[in-house]
Amino acid sequence: MKNNYKTKIFISASKHWGQTKQMIAAAEEFSEASAALLRVVNEKVESFHEVIEELADAEIMCEQMRYYFSEVEIDRVKKMKLEKLAEKLGVK
Numbered sequence: 322m323k324n325n326y327k328t329k330i331f332i333s334a335s336k337h338w339g340q341t342k343q344m345i346a347a348a349e350e351f352s353e354a355s356a357a358l359l360r361v362v363n364e365k366v367e368s369f370h371e372v373i374e375e376l377a378d379a380e381i382m383c384e385q386m387r388y389y390f391s392e393v394e395i396d397r398v399k400k401m402k403l404e405k406l407a408e409k410l411g412v413k
């Protein structure tokens with residue numbers, strides 16, 4: 322992890338709540354982002370700002386999960402998946 326400020330926050334969150342609770346919180350935030358996106362697609366009232374808020378929450382938790390698991394391994398798999406997607410779409 323390159324960003325010391327974020328590292329400090331994630332270490333602090335882990336010490337304060339524990340990794341298990343943080344994983345549950347991550348799952349909750351991913352669910353909230355998912356629900357917000359579905360409300361937009363289904364044309365239920367959801368302001369743009371609310372979706373941004375939920376995506377920001379999800380991204381923070383995703384970054385935290387990268388820290389708990391393996392950033393190197395996630396980056397490796399992500400690169401492989403992006404290459405596969407690019408190939409499927411004919412993007413060079």
Ligand SMILES: [Mg+2]
Pocket residue numbers: 350353354374375378379
């Ligand atoms: Mg949220």
